[in-house]
Amino acid sequence: MSKKKLLLIHTGGTISMSEDESGAVKPEGDNPLMRHTPNLNDYADFIVETPFTLPSPHITPDHMLELKKLIEKYYLEQGIHGAVITHGTDTLEETAYFLDLTLRLSIPIVLTGAMRSSNEVGSDGLYNLISAVRVATSDEAFGKGVLVVLNDEIHTAVNVTKTHSSNVSTFQSPQYGPIGIVTKGGVLFHHTPKLDVKYSISQLSKNVAIIKAYAGMDSRLLSALANLNFDGVIIEALGQGNLPPATVEGIEALINNNIPVVLVSRCFNGITQDVYGYEGGGRDLKNKGVIFSNGLNGQKARLKLMIGLSQSDDPDYIASMFK
């Protein structure tokens, strides 16, 4: 059988960095992954692109949009069978989810990264890259949305999150788990994900802020946000979607300025619901026009709201996106 044609996109991150004598991890002149990648061509034929080389805290939604357009271009012009993206792990889940929301392709799109740079003992980059390539060439990966592959696990873009600052098993899908595993023998999927709606987008112009709720929080930050030209606000609320009573004034200021407010939970399991009827409780907030999300974390809800606001500012439309 002929080999599949994969687009391999390098964007930077620890996977393409090395450690120096002082112990600092940083990018080098050329990508060590490309120097030390044995037998990658056994798995597929590659087109390699490096649109930028950035640590992932430098990645913005505009870079994510650039990646989307690059994948679409190679799909249309070269008929690629899949794409693998190497990326810094800090914001990897955001790029994965952005692509999941905006790419209408059924070919496998797989993101991977590394927790240890190329010359560190136990470096996981090359292993993760080969695992990602194996998943991207698997017929079963077709039509499963954008996937994240590290440490022998296959996760969906929507559920995966970085859970540990340094451990190689950092990528987890709280509450749901991985949808497959990578073994020496093969790539095994054990769940079929439910795919999200796709959104057409060709440029980004909306700004959405994230703010975290805490005991004793008041309205100052929220009221300030109402006057800082943000188009929307995500609040990582308490529990099932509650806020301290002193924040209600700030919530009203945002809503009165037609700035949509979406609540996620600062708990990393579960969804938000309008259960509590006390001041600042979920029922009270919902009655004021706050939108409740369906289990996304704050950073993913932010991307979804940015994309949604670029389609329409109709509050019913925005609320429907988070059902």
Ligand code: ASP
């Ligand atoms: N700080 C690094 C980055 O996200 C971490 C990593 O790649 O693992 O670029």
